[in-house]
Amino acid sequence: MAGFILEAAGTALEEVRSRRPLIHELTNVVTVNDCANITLAVGGRPAMTCSIREVAEMAAAADALVLNLGTLQEHTLEAMHVAAAAAARYGTPIVLDPVGAGGTAWRTGAAGGIIKNYPVAVIRGNASEIQALAAGGKSGVNPGVDSDDKEEADSAGIRKLSTTLGAVIAVTGAVDIVSDGKRTLYCKNGTPLLPYVTGTGCMTTALIGTYAAVTDPFTAALAGILSMGIAGERAVAGRLGTGPGTLHALLMDEIYTLNSETLVSSGKVVAEDE
Template sequence: MFEAILKNVREKTPLVHNITNYVTVNDVANSVLACGGSPIMADDPKEVGEITSICNALAINIGTLNERTIESMIIAGKAANQMGLPVILDPVGAGASSIRTNTVYRLLDEVQFAVIRGNLSEIKTVHAGSGNTKGVDAAAEDVINEDNIDEMVQFAKGVSKQTGAVIAITGAIDIVANEEKAYVIKNGHPMMSKITGTGCMLSAVVATYCGANPQEIVKSTAAAVCAMGLCGELAYQKVEETNGGTSSLRTYLIDTMSRLDFTQLQGGMKIESR
């Protein structure tokens, strides 16, 4: 299903511009490298447009905002749109503060996104302008489970229609959807939530996959979500074998991503179409 997607990532080595947060920037860069891309980080308004112009994709992450980087995100996003490059938005903590929520809406007004990836609370904020975000984590009640999964699939499709972007809602169960089609993905491990930045890393991996496959945004996003989840499972197995902890999981997660091939992904992915 995703063989060509992975092959293109490895063979094309897409250059991905990440305007991301300083808490997770190193892990983001290493994740792009591990999955087969090449990262570049620039956030000064004087150079972001030029840097974006040489890239294959742009990932915008609002995890640590300030006025300078907000302006850089707008400049880079418009430059990417002019070149037809996929732009990925990670609305970290949208709903937790007015500056985060307002920035998301300014970005949505001024930049066309190919993918918006966040937890359910963040995506609800994208949809309605307010949400129950608990810091940068989803609120306890914002969980996708077997009881509400059909409702959440329809919600994701609706937000896709509203924004014109593929919507990736990630958590215990993941949904990747456009207006017409959705993938439900059940890969991953709960321990991944104990590491700062797995969501940021995933958004960068999504950008890498989309940068290598710009005509297959929905499939590329689903492939990236499956890959990250499966790598989390494999990393947890290594943690158990070595009696490690969260720091070990972080290392093994990047290790497994760097070694992942299609045979592994095909054998381990838990995905269905809706």
């Protein structure tokens, strides 16, 4: 299965570059510029509209909708609901990044409300955020947005959550896991430097959203995660002294020069049943 899905990811990248899909992103103020640029670098067209006066129209016109709860405010949450409702009406795939879920009751409830009310295609988070959702919205366990979990996420719990929510679950960490409840993949690309660059998780979600515009949610989740992991590896390869600042700039270059052949040949993907 791993070989087949890698080929599908490569094909999805070619589709993105050919079709240049419009990606509507309601994301956080810390990473909005990075998310827009990474979307451009992979081949999409970002629209970062967040005014409640126009999000429904933009979501209806877009090829995918990305919702990121990072710097959540009452007005941005309201706009997300309006955009998600429009996306649901028009069949636009929705990708959710439940940033900080498990940290506070309001934030955790906000993530749960979106998941409950709209057909979310992919949920991308770190282990703590996904565990909070799996625990039924338990809060107070992850006050920050960066996971400090040392262990891999529980694949059985991820499969169950995916089945329960009807969404592909993508957990990023030392080893990334993607599951649709029936198929589960472990992705081992990346570099230990990635967590030192603010927004790599948000950028990964933006990549997933871009791929979701041209392929199925499972392939989109894998392609987005692989793109970031491989780009990180290539950014530090052969460059002595590379630090977070340099990596930040190089990630954009590596995503821009990424091709389908590299995705297939460099992807370190293992299926759970293999």
